[in-house]
Amino acid sequence: MNLSLTLTINGETREIVLDDPRVTLLDLLRERLGLTGAKKGCDRGQCGACTILVDGQRINSCLALAISYHGSSITTVEGLAQGGTLHPVQQAFIDHDGFQCGFCTPGQVMSAVGLIAEGQTGDDPERVREAMSGNICRCGAYMGITEAVIEARGKMSETKPEKAA
Structure with missing residues (x-):
């Protein structure tokens, strides 16, 4: 069963089809979208290496099911710098x-x-x-x-x- 979701990631709207509802935001970002800034440290929400912003709020992406964030705006470390200027x-x-x-x-x-x-x-x-x-x-x-x-x-x-x- 395929599930569709729309996410705005670092300002770009993305249409994504998931074949598994258990995919975490961290795995989606790293493995499917190539955004490897967020790291898989403990994979249990205890280390914070996977922290991203969802609708401006900090979350541990290793604990977040991607499908739960349909329509959300996500910012990763890759989306902070503006052109050649660091955040x-x-x-x-x-x-x-x-x-x-x-x-x-x-x-x-x-x-x-x-x-x-x-x-x-x-x-x-x-x-x-x-x-x-x-x-x-x-x-x-x-x-x-x-x-x-x-x-x-x-x-x-x-x-x-x-x-x-």
């Missing part, structure tokens, strides 16, 4: 050495983008660490990750237009 979070990760081996980096970056959009960070390193606690870095680059998130939040808030009263 502020990506640039901050480079500037603050927020990675070592790089395996967790796409999930860390996507989680940081999501939590900044949610307004959960502020300038408090402890709040950032708590909000990012679902993303594990085996190399222990947490100090750089925290600094990167705080810097990116500051730069992103500078570029946002003020809301009219």
